[in-house]
Amino acid sequence: MSRMVSAAVSLSLLAASVAAATPAFAGKADDTLVATFAAQLPSLDRFYAPGREGFLLGLLIYDTLIYRDTQTFELKSLLATDWKWIDEKTLELHLRKGVTFHNGDPFTAKDVAYTFNFAADPKNKVFDRITSAWIERVEVIDDYTVRLHASKVTPLALQYIVQVPMMPADHREKIGLQAFSEQPVGTGPYKVAGKKGSDIVFERFDSYFDGGPKTKPEIKTLVYRTVPDVNTQVAELARGGVDWAWYIPADQAERLAAIPTVTVVNAPTFRIGFLTMDAAGLATPDGPLTDTRVRQAINHAIDRQAIAKTLIGGSAEPIRSACNPIQFGCEQDVKDYAYEPQRAKQLLAEAGFADGFDIDIYGFRSRPVAEAIVGYLGAVGIRANLVWQQYSAVVQQRRDRKAALVIDDFGSSGIADAGAPTKFYFNGAPDDQSRDAEVDAWLEEAGSTNDADSRKQAFSAAFKRIADQAYWTPLFTMPINYVMSAELEGPVPKDENVEFWKYHWK
The missing domain is CATH 3.90.76.10 (Dipeptide-binding Protein; Domain 1)
Structure with missing residues (x-):
């Protein structure tokens, strides 16, 4: 195992000792499921609640x-x-x-x-x-x-x-967007009951309609609890302070699995991890990332295999293209950047950065992964300062052209088509940092026809150029660990779209 990954694992093991904790899951007694998330919802209006947590909000309300x-x-x-x-x-x-x-x-x-x-x-x-x-x-x-x-x-x-x-047209317009963001109204299986501190409390909508694929919830009350620190999440899971969590790191999930009152499930997703880089110079017009050789150096600098197996775990695999291999149109025959630190140093020197350079790198999901990446970059001379923020803040920084380098991941909203990530990160979208007319033309063609063969050919050309120009640093697929009370039972989705209304107590 590389020193960078070893250091990240050591940091993750600073969690409270879960083996000595006394489980006391109380959710079943008062029919309340407490689910913990790292991301804080900036709004309860789905249109202004980003990320997968926002997607789950949309499913509930x-x-x-x-x-x-x-x-x-x-x-x-x-x-x-x-x-x-x-x-x-x-x-x-x-x-x-x-x-x-x-x-x-x-x-x-x-x-x-x-x-x-x-x-x-x-x-x-x-x-x-x-x-x-x-x-x-x-x-x-x-x-x-x-x-x-x-x-x-x-x-x-x-x-x-x-x-x-x-959305309810008359009601939303009548009360205004601000009021709606705090007390939204939908037709979903849960409704917002209010807040208790930073907790958001949802209650079963007893008038939810019958006959559809979504059903009236079996559990009456659902609490969305924001706990940004994963070590605190782990401790709470171990002692029974919360009933459910996800994205628990591999090493900590393994320790939790030894506790009989906890169930751990590792499941595949459409999610991939990657770095976005300011190739077009939107954040820093003359910055180092505008040089293809620097971006290629970053691709060579990171040991994706080590991070995938040690920190992500499960079925995580390195990727080489800007999409998930299981998605339609995700071309795999593209330029591959092997882990070659010496080649990375050579490319940096050719670009005029023999002594490296300083840069802020933004992250939000997994600190151990981010710290490992910072370590790999430092080993070739790129002195990356980790700026840790909530997901919505990181995305806003990039869209405001203030974040040149971001450790990102994307779940494609569960869409098994390469058009999902490319539509979000290329084609002149707010998060497009390449602004490549050739790439955009190929993606426009892929997104403007229903002919499967034509779409595949267009996607292939686009992904090959994205890889050649190193607009991204593709990292790995991201299966995730779901951890829940052993008293709780519910389906684990294949697309991260957790359906809490299907959960019940054993």
Whole structure:
């Protein structure tokens, strides 16, 4: 094991001694599931709650028109009972009748039109406008029929619809966005009951409709507890202070698995880890990352295999392309950067940085992983200062052109298509730091046709150039550890979209 990874493991082992803890899971007694997350939700309005935690918020409070099964990935009817393509750019959907929002307002086509129009409007600055921006206009046929008119052929249209939460048009406009962000209203299986300190408390929506793939929750109360420090999460899991957590590092998950009152499950995801680099000079116009040789040096400097096996664990594997290998169109025949520190030093010297350079590197997910990466960079002369922030803050820094180097990861919202990560990180998107016209042209072609062969060819060309120019440093796939009370039972998803309404006490 390399010294960088060994140091990171040592730091992670500073957690409280879980073996001596006395488990006392209390959730079952008062029918309250306490789930802990590292990320704090900046808003309870799904359009302004980024990251996978925001996605889970959307599943709890809100519903979408179409549901994607977390095990089979089959698309099923939810708020839309059925849909059909009138032509390549027109989708007609019939809506479920008898559905009400948490405040009693009926769900109708008016709410659908309002939701998509709001999300697509650039002035509203929603976190992920991609899922609605493809819609040119929404046509209301009657109270329970809508047509979505696309601006162009959109292969991922149905997958985007899966992600857009339906909002109550009249209520949201009446109370205003600020009030709605604190006390939102949706049609989902849980409703917001309030806050207790920093905890967000959700209660079962007893009027949740029957007949869909989502169901009325078995557990009455769900608490979202923000615990940024993973060592504290581990200690709380061990003593029974919380009932559920995820993204627990491999070494600590192994220790927790020895406790009989805790269940640990490692599961695959679509998530990949990588570094984004300011190749276009958006943050630092004349910075070192604008030199291809420097970006290639960074790719050679990091031992992805060691980090994947030691710190991520499970089925984690190194990747070479800017996508997950299981996604459609994820080209694997691209330039591969082996772990070669000497080659990294040589490239830095050729670029004029024989003595290295100083740079801030931003991170948010796993400190042991981030510290290992900082160590690898330091070994070749890149003196990286780790700036540790919440996910939403890191992304905002990058979008504000203040973060040139970011340790990032992306779960593609569970979409098994290479169009998911590329649409978010290239194509002139807010998080695109390459701004490469050639890459954008290939990705535009892949995203504008339903022909599978044409899409594969376009993706292939795009990914080859991304790798040649080292716009990213692809790292590894990211299976995750779910840890929960042994008294708790619920399905572990294949796409990270945890469905707490399906959980129950044994």
